[in-house]
Amino acid sequence: MEPVLTGLRVVELAGIGPSPHAAMLLADLGADVVRVERPDGVMQLVPAERDSVLRNRRSVGADLKNAADLDTVLKLIDQADVLLESYRPGVAERLGIGPDICTARNPRLIYARITGWGQNGPLAARAGHDINYLAVSGALNAIGRRGERPLAPLNLVADLGGGSMPALLGILAALHARTTTGTGQVLDIAMVDGVSALMAMFWTLTENDLWSERGTNVIDGGAPFYDTYECADGRYVAVGAVEPVFYARLLTGLGLHAADLPDQYDQDAWPSVRERFAQIFRTRDRDDWERIFEPLDACVTPVLSLAEVPQHPHIRARETVIEAFGQRQPAAVPRFAAAPSTRYAAPRIPGSDNEAVFREWGVYGEQ
Numbered sequence: 001m002e003p004v005l006t007g008l009r010v011v012e013l014a015g016i017g018p019s020p021h022a023a024m025l026l027a028d029l030g031a032d033v034v035r036v037e038r039p040d041g042v043m044q045l046v047p048a049e050r051d052s053v054l055r056n057r058r059s060v061g062a063d064l065k066n067a068a069d070l071d072t073v074l075k076l077i078d079q080a081d082v083l084l085e086s087y088r089p090g091v092a093e094r095l096g097i098g099p100d101i102c103t104a105r106n107p108r109l110i111y112a113r114i115t116g117w118g119q120n121g122p123l124a125a126r127a128g129h130d131i132n133y134l135a136v137s138g139a140l141n142a143i144g145r146r147g148e149r150p151l152a153p154l155n156l157v158a159d160l161g162g163g164s165m166p167a168l169l170g171i172l173a174a175l176h177a178r179t180t181t182g183t184g185q186v187l188d189i190a191m192v193d194g195v196s197a198l199m200a201m202f203w204t205l206t207e208n209d210l211w212s213e214r215g216t217n218v219i220d221g222g223a224p225f226y227d228t229y230e231c232a233d234g235r236y237v238a239v240g241a242v243e244p245v246f247y248a249r250l251l252t253g254l255g256l257h258a259a260d261l262p263d264q265y266d267q268d269a270w271p272s273v274r275e276r277f278a279q280i281f282r283t284r285d286r287d288d289w290e291r292i293f294e295p296l297d298a299c300v301t302p303v304l305s306l307a308e309v310p311q312h313p314h315i316r317a318r319e320t321v322i323e324a325f326g327q328r329q330p331a332a333v334p335r336f337a338a339a340p341s342t343r344y345a346a347p348r349i350p351g352s353d354n355e356a357v358f359r360e361w362g363v364y365g366e367q
Helices: 018-028 067-078 091-095 099-105 130-137 156-181 191-198 200-207 244-254 267-281 286-293 313-318 354-360
Strands: 009-013 032-037 058-061 082-085 110-115 186-190 226-230 236-240 300-302 321-324 327-330
Touching: 009 018, 009 067, 018 032, 018 082, 018 110, 018 156, 032 067, 058 354, 067 099, 067 354, 082 156, 099 110, 110 156, 130 156, 130 191, 156 186, 156 191, 186 191, 226 267, 236 286, 244 267, 244 286, 286 300
Parallel strands: 009 032, 009 082, 032 058, 082 110, 110 186
Antiparallel strands: 226 236, 236 300, 321 327
């Protein structure tokens, strides 16, 4: 049996952030993804051939400002099911590779445009990064300790959660619609919109007066039973004992009794309870706490460094982190019961696959 996306052809116009991440996930599931590299490349923290986000796909080089190269890439797009584009609004049009041109040539094409601010609105043409999209969506103001400045998280939230994931949803939805309409779609994927969608629960809580300032709520570190605690060795444990049954088990592991403490949801008492918990957690090393809580099912886990993650028994059992082409990296997701496991091909040197790709995709223009 073939991987689930075998036969799907994707052209990825090289970019950073959500676009290559979405391309990776499609390629992991079997799509034939071709990355079109610019002559001067894109910003890379490591050499492209060492970037696991660029795995499982081939690379061709093209200068879209050169008429012959543009014609070649358009012929690739003629054969594609999906185009991933992450330029600022108007750039693709100026290059001659915008959605009107591409969909006129290939009406079945799914043209996915991934930007920070979207294709319209006052900020559409402005630069931005993950932290900016979080700020304008309201998400950033909700993250951090009470009385302290908002805390910028990793770019998991806007770039990937708000960009890559909606892009994949939109692409697969458009492919489904194409089975009945026979035509593709042009997708406007804005990270600021994606983050806003991720904030749906917090909008609901806010609109019903159930969400207060940052760092004072149950699941933002305001509650002592949903927080991290330093241990004797300077490492940390994560506590998520929200429900009463788990809170009771947390107290058991800490050697405390509910009768000696205020009610779990007495917010006025949370600071004193937190300090009590903190004092106790500081008496043992992190791994000691892991052994104590392992049989209790109290939603208490070690906070692992990336170096430690591959050796955790659960991560190891599920092979959540794999080693391929000499690097540890996350395994493909999701998993399909009736499809083979992903094979991991190493990232390619930019522009190294022109001849093979153009031959297989039926492109015979100037190269």
